[in-house]
Amino acid sequence: xxxxxxxxxxxxxxxxxxxxxxxxxxxxxxxxxxxxxxxxxxxxxxxxxxxxxxxxxxxxxxxxxxxxxxxxxxxxxxxxxxxxxxxxxxxxxxxxxxxxxxxxxxxxxxxxxxxxxxxxxxxxxxxxxxxx
Amino acid sequence: xxxxxxxxxxxxxxxxxxxxxxxxxxxxxxxxxxxxxxxxxxxxxxxxxxxxxxxxxxxxxxxxxxxxxxxxxxxxxxxxxxxxxxxxxxxxxxxxxxxxxxxxxxxxxxxxxxxxxxxxxxxxxxxxxxxxxxxxxxxxxxxxxxxxxxxxxxxxxxxxxxxxxxxxxxxxxxxxxxxxxxxxxxxxxxxxxxxxxxxxxxxxxxxxxxxxxxxxxxxxxxxxxxxxxxxxxxxxxxxxxxxxxxxxxxxxxxxxxxxxxxxxxxxxxxxxxxxxxxxxxxxxxxxxxxxxxxxxxxxxxxxxxxxxxxxxxx
Numbered sequence: 001x002x003x004x005x006x007x008x009x010x011x012x013x014x015x016x017x018x019x020x021x022x023x024x025x026x027x028x029x030x031x032x033x034x035x036x037x038x039x040x041x042x043x044x045x046x047x048x049x050x051x052x053x054x055x056x057x058x059x060x061x062x063x064x065x066x067x068x069x070x071x072x073x074x075x076x077x078x079x080x081x082x083x084x085x086x087x088x089x090x091x092x093x094x095x096x097x098x099x100x101x102x103x104x105x106x107x108x109x110x111x112x113x114x115x116x117x118x119x120x121x122x123x124x125x126x127x128x129x130x131x132x
Numbered sequence: 133x134x135x136x137x138x139x140x141x142x143x144x145x146x147x148x149x150x151x152x153x154x155x156x157x158x159x160x161x162x163x164x165x166x167x168x169x170x171x172x173x174x175x176x177x178x179x180x181x182x183x184x185x186x187x188x189x190x191x192x193x194x195x196x197x198x199x200x201x202x203x204x205x206x207x208x209x210x211x212x213x214x215x216x217x218x219x220x221x222x223x224x225x226x227x228x229x230x231x232x233x234x235x236x237x238x239x240x241x242x243x244x245x246x247x248x249x250x251x252x253x254x255x256x257x258x259x260x261x262x263x264x265x266x267x268x269x270x271x272x273x274x275x276x277x278x279x280x281x282x283x284x285x286x287x288x289x290x291x292x293x294x295x296x297x298x299x300x301x302x303x304x305x306x307x308x309x310x311x312x313x314x315x316x317x318x319x320x321x322x323x324x325x326x327x328x329x330x331x332x333x334x335x336x337x338x339x340x341x342x343x344x345x346x347x348x349x350x351x352x353x354x355x356x357x358x359x360x361x362x363x364x365x366x367x368x369x370x371x372x373x374x375x376x377x378x379x380x381x382x383x384x385x386x387x388x389x390x391x392x393x394x395x396x397x398x399x400x401x402x403x404x405x406x407x408x409x410x411x412x413x414x415x416x417x418x419x420x421x422x423x424x425x426x427x428x429x430x431x432x433x434x435x436x437x438x439x440x441x442x443x444x445x446x
Contacts, residue, residue, distance in 0.1 A: 003156045004219070004246070029220035034244045039227035046233040050226060053240055055148035083145055 048078035179289030184277025189228035207263030251282030286314035298327035323359035
């Protein structure tokens with residue numbers, strides 16, 4: 001059996017809007033990925049530990065609270081410390097342009113705004129994860 | 133094998149990688165399992181099954197909290213179905229297990245069925261072995277939301293907990309064979325909802341009937357029926373007590389060894405079947421298989437005649 005792509009979808013921080021995360025999770029499943037959905041209010045530590053136990057290829061973070069500049073670096077740093085450097089990080093949410101550049105510089109592999117098409121998101125993530 | 137050594141030494145990432153290796157079923161996986169096998173056989177493997185929405189994940193979460201309060205380490209394998217169309221899966225059991233985050237005495241792994249029927253994935257029993265070998269004292273296996281036929285768990289677990297909830301069907305559902313017959317422990321969850329007493333009573337009738345059929349032997353385990361409200365943990369410590377009592381019963385009655393033997397036999401037969409089929413198909417070739425499919429579909433030959441011809445038997 002060939003290897004299936006596994007991705008963790010998490011909502012760090014305190015905002016309670018998980019609709020977008022669920023829609024993306026479903027789109028990724030329909031693109032043939034195994035999606036581990038962890039639900040609301042995850043701390044960066046919880047996300048890193050779940051990514052480790054589930055041995056995922058990617059982590060998708062949905063952040064609508066505006067706290068992305070504190071949360072995303074903590075997740076990336078946590079993954080690095082846990083030895084999960086190969087895990088790619090994606091961010092969905094309302095991210096201002098200047099932050100997009102900063103997040104990319106931190107190593108975020110993809111950033112998706114509110115209008116993003118779910119098929120395109122799934123295709124992009126699939127491509128990123130299969131590139132190794 | 134380096135991964136195996138690291139996993140046995142308690143490296144959690146090595147453990148996770150090892151599980152992936154086994155899920156993806158390469159030749160390396162075989163070698164890893166061979167190296168792990170002598171370290172298995174210590175854990176109490178407890179299956180949790182039942183219809184979708186009965187509260188399996190929540191119960192697993194609460195059971196684990198009670199076990200952890202006693203200092204027992206817990207490995208969890210949570211199985212959800214793969215989509216038959218895309219092959220993808222949405223594995224959502226962690227949502228109900230967030231209380232367990234950050235506890236190093238717990239390891240949770242979500243698994244997709246990847247085409248297996250029966251309520252578990254092909255590799256589930258092998259993943260259980262990994263967690264067993266890594267030293268988790270109890271391994272909880274949560275099956276996919278199961279109805280009546282998904283009874284594979286009884287061949288993987290020492291103790292099978294069947295979770296029911298009120299309002300999911302009338303008593304006739306409870307009379308059906310399958311899930312209830314594999315139950316070592318019956319839990320009526322959501323016991324604060326109307327109809328819980330009726331559900332428990334309907335289950336009791338089935339259990340009594342099965343007991344009558346089995347004779348009045350005092351040494352036969354009769355599955356206790358317990359009521360829980362997993363959401364707030366009510367009744368969960370009692371469920372754990374019964375699970376532990378069942379383990380003691382298995383050990384004292386000799387059924388533990390019996391079950392192990394039956395499990396190993398099923399496993400051997402399954403692996404033989406898979407291997408033989410794979411070898412046969414490799415020899416026959418996909419082209420010839422497709423040619424037979426065409427002929428059978430065109431009603432030129434029936435499936436049994438085709439199989440005899442493929443196998444070269446009369």
